[in-house]
Amino acid sequence: METFNHPLRLFQFCPKCGSGHFIENNKQSKRCEACGFVLYFNPKGAVVGIITNEKGDILVCRRAKEPAKGMLDLPGGFMDSFETAEEAVAREIKEETGLSVTNAQYLFSLPNTYLYSGFEVHTIDLFFLCQVTSLQLLVPQDDVESCQFMPKEQIHPENFGLASIQKGIKILLNRQII
Template identity: 55%
Template sequence: MHPLELLGFCPKCGSSRFAVNSEKSRKCDNCGFEFFMNPAAAVVAFIANSRGELLVQKRRLEPAKGMLDLPGGFADAQETAEESVAREVLEETSLEVTSARYLFSMPNVYRYSGIDLNTLDLFFECEVKDTDVLKAGDDAAECLWMPMDDIHTELFGLRSVRHGLKEYMSRKENSKT
């Protein structure tokens, strides 16, 4: 279901004359207010340890419960993308991010409670203070270090993470040559 389908009344004046205006907006025929459904910002972290293994986690919650994932989540209001990735990594892994380098972004559709939410996923390569304090938290059921050669993207539950991993591994491979 598209999120705009949930909006039957104008949030400004309460009119029921709140009609679809485009693929991403509704407009009130009564007061003229137009509501846009823009993508939410989400962040994803690539974190490697001193052995070159990538930090992955098992998802504790739906969507894709039990499948592999990378640390990350939705940005909060009034938060930079770098602050978001540091907060999400800390919540899910107990690791403190010391640097976050932006790599690339990908559009995504994140299905939550039967609603298709459009997101813009921002991928970062992060360094952390101390990998010894690693502990799963928040929506991570388990955290583990995985050698890059053992990464199989089909085991990751979210489409954008699978595509992001392919891009990341391709860039790593190309940087070796």
């Protein structure tokens, strides 16, 4: 494990007993020599919702906060504990757009890193095609500055601020999933 590049380098003390003898165990974990506790660094779950209107245009949002403030995005966010991915995408879409999801169909996943509070969070981003009750309820909220439906031919991956969303947009457009 390359400690200087790996997020576990920031963890100098055992979170269980506080010992400073917290050493590299393998490329995914650190182990406490004092109490034996092993901390694994696994990705955090995140969800992305793809919503289209009757013309096939895609709902895009403009980010109100860093990272990538002011750039385009798709609605979504981190999963909470004890929440399914489908529940998470419905909750995130409701929080960010006011829309209520009636169906979420899993499409694909992508690994990602997301800088949050100066810490690089490793994520696994799950993309869902979502149906909603009524597009009339669309209101940007939470960490969304604005949202609009954009025709597919006007969507360019480089206009999206996060790497996994850029890759996801390319997959969606190239595979003609939407």
